[in-house]
Amino acid sequence: MARGRSAGYDDQREAILAQAAALFAQQGYTGTSMNAVAAACGVSKPALYHYVRDKQALLVQICEAHVDRLQQLVAAVEAQALPPEAHLRELIVRFVKAYAAAQNEHRVLTEDEKFLSDAERERVREGERRVVSAFARALAAVRPDEDFAALHKPLTMLLFGMINWMFTWLKPDGPISHADMAPVVADLFFGGLQAVRVPTATAESVFPTTP
Amino acid sequence: MARGRSAGYDDQREAILAQAAALFAQQGYTGTSMNAVAAACGVSKPALYHYVRDKQALLVQICEAHVDRLQQLVAAVEAQALPPEAHLRELIVRFVKAYAAAQNEHRVLTEDEKFLSDAERERVREGERRVVSAFARALAAVRPDEDFAALHKPLTMLLFGMINWMFTWLKPDGPISHADMAPVVADLFFGGLQAVRVPTATAESVFPTTP
DNA sequence: CCTACCGATCGGTAGG
């Protein structure tokens, strides 16, 4: 049998990260004390420090684990090799589901990322950029016309806005579920794509006219 | 001449609220000390407490002033008595403009509202509900068909999601301005409205079938 | 010499 940490170590560690994410989501990172984290986990503070190096490590690991899961989700959908619109629609449905299943972690990522150190934040943001790029590529496959390229990133971010903001107003016990909203978001987005035209100023600044 | 506060009192007070909003937006409410606020304002801590009762009062006044401005914006647009689509489009353009002009205050409202006391938070949320209701009414005028009523609030929140999220990714010095994005948001939303259908589950739960 | 913790308290800093 391998020497090292006890059988329950990783389980306890996961439970602590989940509890910390819940507290950070409710009270913010700086508004949550390590005493509160320890109390919520039912362990003493020294015991808490047995599982995590310090408070920053809690934040880093919550953010990185969440972004890693989102990147794996992107890879899983890409492996399906769906046609363009079905591909983007599948990304939307899966992300809404993933966010609903990890609301605390998602809130921490969107609100407390700024408390990471420069190096850590850059690493997390790199993962986020990969996810955004995957959505932008999926959108590019749906609308490949060249003059639309300037809007791939902005429209992707509007799409993320709809999805991210859902978790501030959709109550888990309310009449509408996240699963109900995913197709609404997709229909609104695909329907709207037909109507959007590239603003002149945007096209000019992204593709400056040669003098 | 009236006795009481000196001529510059209100100006200084406004400057303090603006500085506090900037610090809260950057570091969060709980991550910002009153020492930091005083230093940023170039006053001593006791001087700071001459203008604000306590730290909570800073937060309340930033949030209430911002929500009040948004409600005044709604009233100004309603006074124009525009036709349905033009009305909603005008709300979108004006709100994007208002958010761009008060990015710090808007970020504080969306991220630090949870640190208000119960009574204060309820008052601020009441103002937010009025604003959301105004958008939902404007949307109802655009799509008055009865079976669409269940989606007025959800679609309004998706719209707010696009607008609110813009300020996390649109950099003030970037190639695209907020003014550029407002018509894109409006076109996407109005175009998407034609494509959205009411999910069966939603219609049932909002209008339960009589047994 | 390892792990898994405990009760108590460290040096600093928070809001006021």
Place this chain on the structure above:
DNA sequence: CCTACCGATCGGTAGG
């Protein structure tokens, strides 16, 4: 409007 502080609590770690 300053220096000088308070009660309490912060993140983190000591000895056992």
